[in-house]
Amino acid sequence: MSQIVVGVSDLKVSKNVQDTIITYALGSCIAVVVYDPQARVGGMLHFMLAESSIDQRKARDNPAMFADTGIPLLFKSCYRIGAEKRRMIVKIAGGASILDDAEFFRIGQKNVTAVRKIFWKNNVLITSEDTGKNYNRTVELHMSDGRVVVRNASGMFREL
Amino acid sequence: MTMINVDRILKKIDRIPAFPATVRKVWDVMKDPDYSMNELVTVIEYDQAITANILKMSNSAYFGVRRKVSNVRDAVIYLGQANIARVVTAAGITRFYKDVKGYRLTAKALWEHSVAVALMSKILADRVYGREEPMLFTAGLIHDMGKIILGEFVFDSMQEIMNLVSHQNYSFLEAEEEVLGTNHAEIGGRVASNWNFPQEIVDAITYHHRPDLMAEGDSANAWILYLADQACMMMGLTGGMDELSYRGLGMIMSKFSIGHREFEEKIVSLFEDLANARELINLVDATREK
Known part of the structure; x- marks a missing residue:
């Protein structure tokens, strides 16, 4: 079994049932996890910010930094190794905020809204999510069965 | 209970080793606008640990030196004054970093967080002041020293602190204060004061x-x-237990007249700097291997 780590502004896909794809310390950033149970192909995106218009050059160099460029790339990368859109299950986690949710610091909420909008526009349902609150999350995707597990440092353990 | 704690915590601050004399000497030498390069090189080379660290960092893309730096003299010549001050400071401060059990922080995670805060402080200072504020880089590197002191006390009272944070809407700082009678920011300030840092x-x-x-x-x-x-x-960019449990102060937006978009742009810049500053971040692991 091998573990594939997804960094910040990064995405990884796999079609190997032995793999676990994992990302650590999602604060306001979001992990988008997709899985095709029939092809047993899946992937994970860990994006930072909602809109690539913040920095177009960066978005070209690294589409995984932003939701609007990273999500399409995640899907395409999965299609390339055998996934099909109609079978894909989508789960998201992250988008935490600091306390009081002062408008200025609402990057987490903004990220959650951006993801929902993108999937809504593309007629894709988000099967389940664990978003908001004020703690960091670690997310794992098990390629054998598509199981997605979310943890935090104080022992929270949730299967999405 | 609380009073006894504070007393024990203060005693622990007193036991923290002195701030590295070499770093202070380098700062002093640089205060003179006509400082001698030879003198600077001599001061740095006298300290082997700091010299080794400087050489590990000097070829980092973050400092933008185009040629290979392989000795202190090259570093002093090619890095330039502002960067050499930063490099020396970072090289000297790593020795205080160790695993902090109360916050579940490894030395490396806390150091990476501290470097990130130092880099982001520079980005923000450039924007707010229109110039560099060297002291802020140092402050960024040591801003969480209080956690290193407070860690064992937080560990002993973890249940109580997490209860306040999870169920009673306390920020982590407020919970530290309620349970321990002080907080890591205050303790960090005391450490800086013991080190005779400017007010x-x-x-x-x-x-x-x-x-x-x-x-x-x-x-x-x-x-x-x-x-x-x-x-x-x-x-x-923190592995700590306290995570995002801190207060958001919305007035900062009008204070600096920074909008959401600009804030997000600065975050993108931070990640660019972090990617270029890997050698700086890797310093703590490297230090511990010795």
């Missing part, structure tokens, strides 16, 4: 989670440090 740094560290509690008219440094710290925490 501005002491204040910036003491108030880095609550700059709104400072007297009106005080320097903007604490606000910059606060904003840099929040940005890093939001981006997951």
Whole structure:
């Protein structure tokens, strides 16, 4: 079994049932996890910010930094190794905020809204999510069965 | 209970080793605008640990030196004054970093967070002051020293602290204060004060989670440090238990007239700097291997 780590502004896909794809310390950033149970192909995106218009050059160099460029790339990368859109299950986690949710610091909420909008526009349902609150999350995707597990440092353990 | 704790915590501060004399000497030498390069090189080379660290960092893309730096003299010549001050400071400060059990932080995670805050403080200072504020880089590197001191006490009272944070809407800082009678920012300020740092740094560290509690008219440094710290925490650049359990102070937006979009642009810049500063971040692991 091998573990594939997804960094910040990064995405990884796999079609190997032995793999676990994992990302650590999602604060306001979001992990988008997709899985095709029939092809047993899946992937994970860990994006930072909602809109690539913040920095177009960066978005070209690294589409995984932003939701609007990273999500399409995640899907395409999965299609390339055998996934099909109609079978894909989508789960998201992250988008935490600091306390009081002062408008200025609402990057987490903004990220959650951006993801929902993108999937809504593309007629894709988000099967389940664990978003908001004020703690960091670690997310794992098990390629054998598509199981997605979310943890935090104080022992929270949730299967999405 | 609380009083006994504070007493024990203060005793622990007194036991923290002195700030590296070499770093202080380098700062002193550089105070003279006509300082001699030879003198600077001699001061640095006298300290082997710092010299080794400097050589590990000097070829980092973050400092933009185009040629290979392989000795202290090259570093002093090619890095330039502002960068050599930063490199020496970072090289000297790593020795204080160790695993902090109360916050579940490894030395490496805390160091990476501290470097990120230092880099972000520089980005924000350039924007707010239109110039560099060297002291802020140092303040960024040591702003969480209080956690290193407070760790074991937080560990002993973890249940109580997490209960306040999870169920009673306390910020982590407020919970530390309620349970331990002090907080890691205040303790960090005391460490900086023991090290005879300028009052501005002491204040910036003491108030880095609550700059709104400072007297009106005080320097903007604490606000910059606060904003840099929040940005890093939001981006997951901390492995600590306390995570995002801190207060968001919305007035910072009008204070610096920074909008959402610009803030997000600064975050993108931070990640660019972090990618270029790998050698700086790797310093702590490297130090511990020796």
